[in-house]
Amino acid sequence: MTFDQAKESFLTTQRQAYSFLSAVALMYWDLQTIMPPKGVSSRSQVLGTLQGEIFRLTTSDAYGAVMDTLAEAPEKLSAREKRMLELAQWSYNRNKKIPADAYEAFSVLTAQANHLWKGAKEKNDYASFSPHLQKIIDYARQFAEYWGYADKPYDAMLAEYDPALLTAQIDPIFSQLLSGTRKLLSRAGENVALPNVTVPPERQKAVGEYLLAAMGYDLDAGNLFTTEHPFTCSIHSGDTRVTTKYHPTQPLSSIFSVLHEGGHGLYDQNVSPELDGTNLRDSLSMSIHESQSRFWENTVGRSLAFWETHLEKVNQLSGVALCDDPKTFFRAINAVRPSLIRIEADELTYNLHIIIRYELEKAIFNDGVNSDTLPELWAAKYEEYLGVRPKTYAEGVLQDSHWSGGSFGYFPSYALGNLCAAQFANAFEKQHGSLSGHVQTPEGIALLVNWQKENIHRYGAEETPRRIMERVCGENINPDFFLQYIEKKLAEVY
Amino acid sequence: MTFDQAKESFLTTQRQAYSFLSAVALMYWDLQTIMPPKGVSSRSQVLGTLQGEIFRLTTSDAYGAVMDTLAEAPEKLSAREKRMLELAQWSYNRNKKIPADAYEAFSVLTAQANHLWKGAKEKNDYASFSPHLQKIIDYARQFAEYWGYADKPYDAMLAEYDPALLTAQIDPIFSQLLSGTRKLLSRAGENVALPNVTVPPERQKAVGEYLLAAMGYDLDAGNLFTTEHPFTCSIHSGDTRVTTKYHPTQPLSSIFSVLHEGGHGLYDQNVSPELDGTNLRDSLSMSIHESQSRFWENTVGRSLAFWETHLEKVNQLSGVALCDDPKTFFRAINAVRPSLIRIEADELTYNLHIIIRYELEKAIFNDGVNSDTLPELWAAKYEEYLGVRPKTYAEGVLQDSHWSGGSFGYFPSYALGNLCAAQFANAFEKQHGSLSGHVQTPEGIALLVNWQKENIHRYGAEETPRRIMERVCGENINPDFFLQYIEKKLAEVY
Numbered sequence A, B: 001m002t003f004d005q006a007k008e009s010f011l012t013t014q015r016q017a018y019s020f021l022s023a024v025a026l027m028y029w030d031l032q033t034i035m036p037p038k039g040v041s042s043r044s045q046v047l048g049t050l051q052g053e054i055f056r057l058t059t060s061d062a063y064g065a066v067m068d069t070l071a072e073a074p075e076k077l078s079a080r081e082k083r084m085l086e087l088a089q090w091s092y093n094r095n096k097k098i099p100a101d102a103y104e105a106f107s108v109l110t111a112q113a114n115h116l117w118k119g120a121k122e123k124n125d126y127a128s129f130s131p132h133l134q135k136i137i138d139y140a141r142q143f144a145e146y147w148g149y150a151d152k153p154y155d156a157m158l159a160e161y162d163p164a165l166l167t168a169q170i171d172p173i174f175s176q177l178l179s180g181t182r183k184l185l186s187r188a189g190e191n192v193a194l195p196n197v198t199v200p201p202e203r204q205k206a207v208g209e210y211l212l213a214a215m216g217y218d219l220d221a222g223n224l225f226t227t228e229h230p231f232t233c234s235i236h237s238g239d240t241r242v243t244t245k246y247h248p249t250q251p252l253s254s255i256f257s258v259l260h261e262g263g264h265g266l267y268d269q270n271v272s273p274e275l276d277g278t279n280l281r282d283s284l285s286m287s288i289h290e291s292q293s294r295f296w297e298n299t300v301g302r303s304l305a306f307w308e309t310h311l312e313k314v315n316q317l318s319g320v321a322l323c324d325d326p327k328t329f330f331r332a333i334n335a336v337r338p339s340l341i342r343i344e345a346d347e348l349t350y351n352l353h354i355i356i357r358y359e360l361e362k363a364i365f366n367d368g369v370n371s372d373t374l375p376e377l378w379a380a381k382y383e384e385y386l387g388v389r390p391k392t393y394a395e396g397v398l399q400d401s402h403w404s405g406g407s408f409g410y411f412p413s414y415a416l417g418n419l420c421a422a423q424f425a426n427a428f429e430k431q432h433g434s435l436s437g438h439v440q441t442p443e444g445i446a447l448l449v450n451w452q453k454e455n456i457h458r459y460g461a462e463e464t465p466r467r468i469m470e471r472v473c474g475e476n477i478n479p480d481f482f483l484q485y486i487e488k489k490l491a492e493v494y
Helices: A003-033 A037-058 A061-071 A079-096 A100-123 A126-147 A153-158 A167-185 A201-214 A251-269 A286-300 A304-318 A326-333 A347-367 A371-386 A412-432 A442-455 A465-473 A480-493 B003-033 B037-059 B061-072 B079-096 B100-123 B126-147 B153-158 B167-185 B201-214 B251-269 B286-300 B304-318 B326-333 B347-366 B371-386 B412-432 B442-455 B465-473 B480-493
Strands: A224-226 A232-236 A239-244 B224-226 B232-236 B239-244
Touching: A003 A037, A003 A061, A003 A079, A003 A232, A003 A239, A003 B003, A003 B037, A037 A079, A037 A100, A037 B003, A037 B232, A037 B239, A061 A079, A100 A126, A126 A153, A126 A347, A126 A371, A153 A167, A153 A347, A167 A347, A167 A412, A167 A480, A201 A224, A201 A251, A201 A304, A232 A251, A232 B037, A239 A251, A239 B037, A251 A286, A251 A442, A286 A412, A286 A465, A304 A326, A326 A480, A347 A371, A347 A412, A347 A480, A412 A442, A412 A465, A412 A480, A442 A465, B003 B037, B003 B061, B003 B079, B003 B232, B003 B239, B037 B061, B037 B079, B037 B100, B061 B079, B100 B126, B126 B153, B126 B347, B126 B371, B153 B167, B153 B347, B167 B347, B167 B412, B167 B480, B201 B224, B201 B251, B201 B304, B232 B251, B239 B251, B251 B286, B251 B442, B286 B412, B286 B465, B304 B326, B326 B480, B347 B371, B347 B412, B347 B480, B412 B442, B412 B465, B412 B480, B442 B465
Parallel strands: A224 A239, B224 B239
Antiparallel strands: A232 A239, B232 B239
16 A cells, blocks of 8 residues: 555545544434434434444554554655544544443443433432443443553543543642632622523524524524533534523523533534544544633623623513613622532532542542442532532432443533633733623624634644643643632622 | 355445435435535535445445355345345446446536526526536436346336336326326316415414324324425434425415325335335335325325315414315315426326426437427427427426436336326225225224335335235226226316
8 A cells, every 4th residue: 555545545534434423413413403202213223333333434454554554654744634643543542442342332331321320310219320330430440441541540531532631630720729719619698689580492592593693603504403401513514503401481591501502613613614524623622622612601601791782682582681780690690609510500619510520530440439439429529519418319429411421531621621711711811802892792702703713713623732722821721710710700799 | 255144244234324324314304404504515525425435335346245145045035135135236236337437427417417407497598508418318328328228228217216117118008198188188177266375384384294193194203394395304214204395375385295295204104114224114116105195195185085174174273264165175276277387287287297208208318319409399298288388498398306416217206106096095995995984084094094004115115016016906007097086086176
């Protein structure tokens, strides 16, 4: 095989894998939104076959040989092609290490466990779920050994969402974040309450589309549908969809989920179309991706300036006033209240929910903690960090779906995303002045979105998270910026 | 390769091809219904890659060798597996005969031509389109030679939609249908007109879903969305979708398109789930498929009995009376009026539109007629058979999209479907008595749908069209039944 043949074969496989992933993305989105219910069983089988095909395609010996040939003459590759090869080889080597039968057994196990988790949560029955969770933990520990790690087994899990992320890097960051947050908790004072209102789904949808347009999300390159669990789905260039859920008596729930998913959506919409058909259309890391969703949900979406501009229109589209006064609204949507449920947490206490999960995941992988002791450890940490103790498993260890799906190592992305968002905001303000002014006009939002696009989004996975952080913010992840940001906000709210 | 290995490999390839086809079906449906407009370019590329993958998979030498191994010991295969092999080998041999570059060039050409056809039709400009059509004709003629045929080149085109269908079989059928129809044309008398009403899309949708449910289409295994050109899309077992288009001032248009697509939908919903993941989930021929859509659209959907039961509810859901009296409604929806546009034609003259297209297609493939003479031939035949002459190309030779997409040989399916529908109705009535009584109750409809399912739908492509016709109707396609049926209807209408 000549180098040119290898290159052509490599690019063809990339395009095939991209097309299969695109089909899987649409099939999954459709399954969660509009698929008729009787299609579930066949859809699962078709998705399984397609995913198996992607796995086969990207771990074949032939593909490995093609990449070896390219790696022998990297000087003949462009910088972009080198990065494509680097990422493809990384995945190849990682996936090759897992025996096919273990991978398949794990897929079947997590698919079942996710279903069992829902039932266990509904019935508040941890005992029935614990053995399944233990099996997943056992597999995941085994995978960590197959994958290998420099320092701690948990690092092998973190790598799934950011190849370069290490426990040793997160530990001091979270330690500082924990102490800073606990100090600030005392600043919370009396909270204001909003009137109880009911907003029908079709009106909430109009609000959602208004907010998406306002934040620069292109509704001609995406759409807004409903799902049980909101998510963003990038199908291919020109088609990145967001979803939400409408609770008629909780209109704020969909407002903030739309702003959050809209942030993910903006990212995917603004990846350079030149990267279409390659593995560089992926995001560079989940921390950076979450930084964009949390930025729009919180930094912009919970700012006074944003609501001074948009509250009136949102009230009007809702058909009822969510609140008459932007300042009161601002105080209400930023109320700090230590609580049990992560996805309902305020911006300050949210990170504590993440740190607890991070510490438990470390304990599972690095210290041999098993599923039977997780509920008590969970409760004890909530008591220690947040001063609240779950009364049920459903509001404790069973609250998130991640572990039942075998996703260990994802949680840190949420908190790291919050920290990066504050650093990005700081970097933007250094160049263009206060965000407050910009989020009040379409031109200002356009400037902001374009800044994000030029500095972050367009690269897809072409850059590493570290290079982006250092180039844009001058340093890697540093909790100082978030702590300063949230301290300032608390002063405005209370 | 042992026989057992070959069998496993064959079934795996079937499942892969099925999954890819399923993904292509969903991507196409999505493209036509809800995809954001900016996704078009990437979607086309992804679809192209997936279709190329299906072609590669089902024409690979390895797959050919696998099938050869199976064909050496057919006694070891079940009847179902033998039929799978027969169809797979048929497609394999057919596709293998076209050089890959010719196939690709043809795909690109028809994709462009379809776009150019739309523009040409809008501008009534045949001159600009004619050279493109000629290129498509040249390719198709070349394909016919590659594919081969026993008698006439046009047979190679017909085979795409029914492997066993021959010009020699259709000629006498259409000849009898033509003379019978021309005789009956004189029976048409004065027509009644319906009031002009406007029904907003959301109400038309409610009507559509009501009718789909009434005809036994399972809305939990499908759905109703809108598209420019209505179609039915079977994605996989448990998910067969139908589409329609709402013209506010022409509510009948979507009513009959829903009944038509609902007929296709019922068929695909009722294919045995055991055939999932194989090439037997396809329909056996387009004539039989169209027989089911035309059966529900016309035999049931334009019957007095059906509207005696449903007109009141449809009026109510429409928010305005389409007509107050079922008998008047029946006369109006069955009015015979020779006209220029196929898709607006009544049940009697519809077949003449098809016969004209069939004769032109034969002339193209068997007699060397080229694109430059088609408009005049078209006009002359309309004048001769229907007594009307198109004043524009848009209402003449440019009216249908089929040729621009390279689909020659499809048109006969529509008329043959009408004939089969009448034969099926006759066979059903012999067993269960008059259709009229059955279509007036949910139990009667259930009996009818179940009869169709047991006798036709469940087989998918497991049976040949001929075997189905002979088993269910006692003979192959015979126009007598349709001519008797339509003569009786004309007597009721006029």
